[in-house]
Amino acid sequence: MKSIKWKEVLTSNQMFIIYIIAILSLAIGMKNSAFFDFSTVITLSRALLVTLCFAICEMVVIISGGIDVSFPAVACAALYIPVKVMTDAEIDNVFLAFLFAAVIGLVVGIVNAILISILKIPPLIATLGVSSMTSGALLTFFGTREISRIPESVSALSKVFILNYTNASGATYSLTVFILVPIILCIAVHLILRYTMLGRGIFAIGGDQNAARIAGFNVIRLQFIVYIFSGVMAGIAGMIYCILCDSANPLNLMGSEMMIIAAVVVGGTRITGGHGSVSGTILGVILIALIQNNLIMLGVPTYWQTFVVGAVIVIGTSITSLKAKAVEQNQKV
Amino acid sequence: MKILKKFDHNTLSLLGMYVVVLVAMLILNPSGYYSALNIRSMFYLFPEYGVLTFGMMLCMISGGIDLSLVGIANLSGVVAAYIMVHMGGTEAGAGAIILAIVAALLVGAVCGCFNGFLIGYVKIPPMLVTLCGLQLYTGLAMVITTGPGITGLPQGYISIANGTFAGMPYTFPIFAIVTLVVAFVLKSTTYGQKVYFLGSNAEASRYSGINNLKVIITTYLISGVLGSISGILSSSHYGSGKSNYNTSYTLLSLLIVVLGGVHPDGGKGKVIGVTLAIVLLQLISSAFSILRIDTVITDLVYGAILIIALIITNVSASRAAKAKK
Amino acid sequence: MEICLKALLYGALLKRNEGFDMAEVFLKLENIKKSFGGVKALKGVNLEVRKGEVLCLAGENGCGKSTLIKVISGAHDADSGEYILDGNKVDKLKPIDAIRAGIQVIYQDFAVFPNLTVAENIAMNNSLMTGAKVMNWKRARELAIEAMKQVGANMDPDVLVERLTVANKQMVAICRAIINDAKFLILDEPTTALTKKEVENLFQIIRRLKEKGIAIMIVNHKLDEIYEIADKLTIIRNGEYVSSGDISEYDRARFIRDLTGHDIVETTYHPEKVSQDEVLKVENLSRKGAFENVSFTINKGDVLGVTGLLGSGRSEIGDAIFGIAPAETGRIVLNGNEVKIKGIEDAVSNRIAYVPEDRLTQGLFLERSIRDNMVAASIGKYFKKGKLDHKQIADDTQMWIDKVAVVTANDLVPIRTLSGGNAQKVVIAKWLNTDPQLIVLNGPTVGVDIGSKSEIFEILHELAKEGVGVIVISDDLSELVQNCNKIIVMRNGQAVAHLDQADELVNENELYGMFSEEGGEQ
DSSP states (O other): OHHHHHHHHHTSHHHHHHHHHHHHHHHHHHHOGGGSSHHHHHHHHHHHHHHHHHHHHHHHHHHTTOOOOOHHHHHHHHHHHHHHHHHHHTOOOHHHHHHHHHHHHHHHHHHHHIIIIISOOOHHHHHHHHHHHHHHHHHHHHOSOOBOOOOHHHHHGGGOEEEEEEOTTSOEEEEEGGGHHHHHHHHHHHHHHHHBHHHHHHHHHHHOHHHHHHHTOOHHHHHHHHHHHHHHHHHHHHHHHHHHHTSBOSSTTTTTHHHHHHHHHHTTOOTTSSOOOHHHHHHHHHHHHHHHHHGGGGTOOGGGHHHHHHHHHHHHHHHHHHHHHHHHHSOOO | OHHHHHSOHHHHHHHHHHHHHHHHHHHHOHHHHTSHHHHHHHHHHHHHHHHHHHHHHHHHHTTOOOTTHHHHHHHHHHHHHHHHHTTTGGGOOHHHHHHHHHHHHHHHHHHHHHHHHHHHTSOOOHHHHHHHHHHHHHHHHHHHHTSSOEEOOOHHHHHHHHOEETTEETHHHHHHHHHHHHHHHHHHSHHHHHHHHHHHOHHHHHHTTOOHHHHHHHHHHHHHHHHHHHHHHHHHHHTEEOTTTTTTHHHHHHHHHHHTTOOTTSSOOOHHHHHHHHHHHHHHHHHHHHTTOOTTHHHHHHHHHHHHHHHHHHHHHHHHHHHHO | OHHHHHHHHHHHHHHHTOOSOTTOEEEEEEEEEEEETTEEEEEEEEEEEETTOEEEEEOOTTSSHHHHHHHHTTSSOOSEEEEEETTEEOOSOOHHHHHHTTEEEEOTTTTOOTTSBHHHHHHHHHHHHTTOOBOOHHHHHHHHHHHHHHHTOOOOTTSBGGGSOHHHHHHHHHHHHHHTTOSEEEEESTTTTOOHHHHHHHHHHHHHHHHTTOEEEEEOOOHHHHHHHOSEEEEEETTEEEEEEEGGGOOHHHHHHHHHSSOOOOOOOOOSOOOSOEEEEEEEEEETTTEEEEEEEEETTOEEEEEEOTTTTHHHHHHHHTTSSOOSEEEEEETTEEEOOSSHHHHHHTTEEEEOSOIIIIIOOTTSBHHHHHTTTTGGGGEETTEEOHHHHHHHHHHHHHHHTOOOSOTTSBGGGSOHHHHHHHHHHHHHTTOOSEEEEESTTTTOOHHHHHHHHHHHHHHHHHTOEEEEEOSOHHHHHHHOSEEEEEETTEEEEEEETTTSOOOHHHHHHHHHSOTTOO
C-alpha cells in the first residue's frame, strides 16, 4: 500500500515538472556556471512575479469550470488609465493608483460574471469579447502612447527592496518588495481553496455544476466571486507590472494569456475544471519562466522561444490528458 | 412575404443590420462610401479573413473551435515566402510560386491534421489544442523567419492579393469559390452531414457508425487548408511572410461565425449566414475608415457586437425553450 | 408465489424488532395536482409513507413519478392538494425546508462530485446545512467513516469519487443523505445500473435504514425487486393515482394490470416457419472480464432474446457484435461469411445494426429533425453523382415514417418533441434504412408506451420473417417470453441456458430462477 502511494507521488504531474525543471537547470548550469548563483533566483523571481499573480487567478477560474482570457486587457487598462488620469490631474498617490486599478478590474470582472453565470455565454467567447471591448475602449478613449513618467510616489515603489545580494563579481541584485504579493496570494489562495467552504464550492462547481446546485451551493454567487477575484487581481498585478517597468504601456501585456494558460495547464490544472493546485501552478510558472528567460543560456536563439514553449505545452497537456484517460479506464474501486 | 419566410430569423436580422449600415452611410458620407474606390477596396479586404472564417465555422459546427487559424495562416505565408526567396526571390518564376502555394497548403493540411489528431485521438479539448497550436505554429514561423518578415517576393505572387481583372480584385473570385465549395461540402456531401451529426451529439454519431475521428481530422484539416489560403492572401497582400500578421483575426472570425448564426455548442450553422456576416463586418469597418474613426475603436465595436450577438442568441434560445415547455 | 412469501417473511421479521411506532405517518399527500402549461402531469395523486417502512412507487415512464418527487422535495409547488409532513399541513415547501425536514432524494445520477474525495462528498451537504465557512478535513473524514459504518459501506475516504464504481457512487450519495439526518429517503430507480450483488447489498442497507425508523420510498418497476424490498406499493399511471396497498395484496397479474391498464397477455412468439437457413452463427465468442465462450445460431425467422442481470454479459454481447467493445476470440458467421468485427465500422460495413440502450444520448440527435436522424447511419448511400440526393432522403424518410408508423406532423420536427415510443421507432427505422443483415436491440422498449411496444415487436417479427437476424437484449422477461422464440440466459459472463419455445414452454419464473440465484457456484 505504502509503496503504491510512493509510486503515485513519484509519477505525479508535479514531480514530472520538477524533473524537467531540474534537468533544464542542470543543462543551463553546465553551459553557464553563472546560472548556479543566488542572483538567478532574484532575476527569476522578478521575471515571474506578475505572471504568477495572473496564473493563480487563471487557475481559480479554470478550477471553477471556466476560463478567462480577458486579464491581459484588464491589466493593461488597470495600469494605463490610473496613470494617465493621475498624470493629467497631477495627483500622486500610491493608494489611489492601486484602488483605481482594482476598481477597473472589479468592473470588468462583474461584466464577465454576468455574461457567464447569468446569460450563460461560453466563458472563452465571453471573456474574449470583453477583452476586445476593454482593450478597444482603452486605446480609443485613453490613447495608445506609452507614458514613461509615472507619478513619483508610485514610481518610488519600484526601488523598495527587501533583499540585496552582491555576487562574487561585485554585481548587486535586489529583490523587489512586490515579491510579497504573489507569495501572499499563493498562500491565501491555497488556504481558501483547501480549507474554506468557498474554496470547496469552487471545486464543486468545477466538478459538476448541477450537483453543486442540488447540494445547495449558490453557483451564480460562486462564479461572481471567481471572476471578480480574477479581475481585481489582474488589475492589481497590472499596476505592479507598470511600477516594475517604471512606465505605462497600454499594449505590453496583450497576448500574454497564452503563456499564462499554458503555465496553469502544465501545472496540472485540468482545463475541464475541478482539478488544480497552487503548488502545481507555481511549478508551471517557474518552468515557463525558465524557458522564456534562460533558453538563450543554452545557446538556443530567442526566436525559438515561442516554439519551445508551444511544444512544452502540447507535451504537457497530452500527458495530462492521457493520464485522465487512463484513470477513466482503470479498474474502479 | 413569401420570400421573407424562406430566410430564418438570423438571416433576417443580419439583413436588417445591412440596411442600418448602408442607410447610415447614405446619410453620413455617401460620396466617400459609395465611391468605386471604396467598394473596390472592400472587395480586396474581406476575402482574407473571410476564407479563414469558414475554417472557424466548420470547427464550431463540429462542436469544437479553431483558435490556431491565424498561426496556421502565418506559418503558411512564411513557408511560401521562404521557398520563393530561396528560389530566386523577386525573380522567382511561376514554378516557384506554384511550389510555394502547394507547400503552403500542405502546411495548413499538416497543422490541421495535427490539431485533429490531438482532439480526436488524444482527446484533449479543442480549445486547448488549438490554443497550443497557435503558439506552436507561430513559434515555428518565428523560427523560420528568425524574427523579422521575409521580404522580396516575386511580383506574380504579390499580385494574387493586389491584382485585378477587369477592375475586379482576384481575391474576390477566390473567396467566392471557397464559399461555394464550403456550402456544397456542408449541404451536399456525406462528410458535411456527418459534421452536423458530430456537432449535435458525438456519442450518437459514433453509435450510428460514423467514424468520429475521421470526421474530426477532416474538419480540422479543411480548416487548416482554409487558414493557409488566408495566409497566402495576407503574405501576398503585405508582400512578405511574417509570424505575427493579423492577430486580430481570431476574434474577428469567432465574432463572424457567432453573428452568422453558428451555435457555439455545435451542430448548427449555415454558410449563407456566415457569408452575410463576413461582408457585414467589412461594411462596418469600411464605414469606420471612411468616417475617419480611429481604427482602434474597431476592437471595441467588434467585442461589443460579439457579446450582443451572443446575448441575443442565448436569450432567444432560452425563450424558445420556455415556450415549448 | 415463493417470492411473495419471502416478502411476507421479511415483513414478519421486521415487525418483531420494531423499536418505533410503525403506524406513525411521516408524509401524506392527498389529491396532489400539478400541471405545466396545459399539460396535466399529476391529476390527483395520493401517497402515504410511514416511518420505518419501504414504499415502492411504481409506474411506467412518463407517468409523473419525477414530477411527484419534485413536489415532495419542494422543487415544484403543487397546484392543489394536501401535503402533510409529520402531521402538519405544509404550504409552499422550499427545497431547503424539505432538506431541513429530513427529506433526501438520491437521484439516478447521484449528483456527486467526481473530482472530490469520498469523505468530502459525504460531508459536503452537512457543512452546507450548518452554514460552516471553514472546511474541516478531519471532521469530514470522521463524518464519512461514521456514515459508512451506519450503512455498512466500506470505502477509502480519501479516494476521488471519479474512481468509484457506480454502486459505490450510490453508496456515497446514500451516506451523504444519512449524515444529513435523513428521515425520509427517496431513491429514484436505484437499481438500474447495479449488478445483482450490488442490488442485494443496496437492499441490505435499505433494511438497515428502515430499522432505524427512516421512511423510504423507492421508485422502481421491477416486480422481483419490489417483492424483495417493499412493504407497501403505490402505483400511478399517466399522472393518476391507481392503487396502493400492502405488497402482499399484489400478485403479478394485478401489478401489471394496475401499472399498464391492460390485462397481462400470455402469448408467445412462434415463427410461422423456421427454415434451416442460418442467418447468424456465433461460436465461442469471448472477451476477458465480460463474457466467455458464448455460442448461438439464428435461423431465418428466429428472434433471439438475450437476458441476464446487469453485468452478466448480456449488454456486452451486443457491444461485441457491434464492435463497440469487440470480442477477443471466437467466430461470427453472418449469412455464411465469417466476419471480423474490430470496430463499429466493421459492423456497419457488414450491415449489422445496433439500437443502443441509452436512446437519448446514444441513439438520437435530439435537436435534429426526424429526417436527419433517419439517414444518420446511411448518409453515404445518398451520395450520388457527386452530391447528396436530398429528394431521395426526403422520400425515404416519409416511406419509413409510414412504414413504422411514427406519429408526427412532418419529418422536419426535432426528435426532442417526439414521445419515447415514436423516437425509438425512428432509431429502428434509421437502421432499417441501412438494409441490415442483423439487428441487435439493447433494451428496445425502455420508456416506450405499451402500444408502441407491441408495434415495435411486430416490426421485428416481420424482419425475422424476411430473413434479418434479430437479437433483443432485455431484462424485461415477460417481453422476451412473449416475443422471442429463442432465449439465452447469461450469468457471470456465461450462457447458462439456451431455451427454445418449440421444445419447451419457457416460463418467466423459471427464467428468474436461472439468473437470480447464484446457481450453487458459491
